[in-house]
Amino acid sequence: MGLIDIIRKDLIIVPLKSSKKEDIIDDLVSLYCEKNNLDETRKAEIVKAVLDRELIASTAMDKGIAIPHAKIPGLKDSAVVIGISRLPVDFGGAEKSNIFFLLLASQDKPTEHIQILSSIAKLCTSDLFVRMLSASKSADEVYQLFFD
Numbered sequence: 001m002g003l004i005d006i007i008r009k010d011l012i013i014v015p016l017k018s019s020k021k022e023d024i025i026d027d028l029v030s031l032y033c034e035k036n037n038l039d040e041t042r043k044a045e046i047v048k049a050v051l052d053r054e055l056i057a058s059t060a061m062d063k064g065i066a067i068p069h070a071k072i073p074g075l076k077d078s079a080v081v082i083g084i085s086r087l088p089v090d091f092g093g094a095e096k097s098n099i100f101f102l103l104l105a106s107q108d109k110p111t112e113h114i115q116i117l118s119s120i121a122k123l124c125t126s127d128l129f130v131r132m133l134s135a136s137k138s139a140d141e142v143y144q145l146f147f148d
Helices: 021-035 040-056 110-123 127-135 139-147
Strands: 012-016 069-072 079-089 097-106
Touching (some): 021 040, 021 097, 040 069, 069 110, 097 110, 127 139
Parallel strands (some): 069 097
Antiparallel strands (some): 079 097
């Protein structure tokens, strides 16, 4: 399974309204949990896993991109939640981030986790793609960028 296989329009937030790293992660995880009918306890577990991973090293990259991620116990299938912020957010990297890819990966599929992270990083090497993502005004526009 690759990145294109797991992108869902209902897991895209444009624009993100939060302005702090922890709140961005909470917003992205909240959407995932809402769309997958997960309760508050499961949401808290996922948020904690992502924040614990961020403590190891920031997932902020160049060009205003951040890829917070974690391997989640009991998760059957990997998922990506995409968020675009109008204002750059300090995500702990050299520059602020405004494009976020939350990757929640199955603990049982470590190769898939790496493949999806690699796909995101590869896509984001394109300056044009990153500019178009950043300028997107809706979830539909973001979704179309992946499938056009």
